[in-house]
Amino acid sequence: MHFEYQVDGGNFSNAGVASSQFKKILKQLNVDPGLIKRIVVALYEAEVNIVAHAYRGIIKIDVNIDKVRIALIDEGPGIPDISKAMEAGFSTASPKVREMGFGAGMGLQNIRNNVDQLDIESVVGKGTKVEFEVNLG
Secondary structure, three states: OEEEEEEEOOOHHHOOHHHHHHHHHHHHOOOOHHHHHHHHHHHHHHHHHHHHHOOEEEEEEEEOOOEEEEEEEEEOOOOOOHHHHOOOOOOOOOHHHHHOOOOOOOHHHHHHHHOOEEEEEEEOOOEEEEEEEEEOO
């Protein structure tokens, strides 16, 4: 099964909508609740990163019997130093984003801690692609 969601950068009122909708789908598919939590935490963090940092993005999700594969592709400023961005507490969030309670620098950490495989590619001035998998078996 394949699902796609559009994400608008800066639209915090819709941050988490895709994660919430996909959580309902996972429940309908009778996925283990512990796996649902891991998938949704990672997806939410990545979705909020698009909202907080990019102009727009797309979430592409593929579900099969063995795993959930999620790719989030955004158009935005990109990540100049991915290894630095992976450090707990490191954040490039604007003061406005921080005032709303986001941008604590734990998003990429939370993604990494909840997935079985993670890959991040980024081009400064163009955008970022975050791909991860969670095994269902």
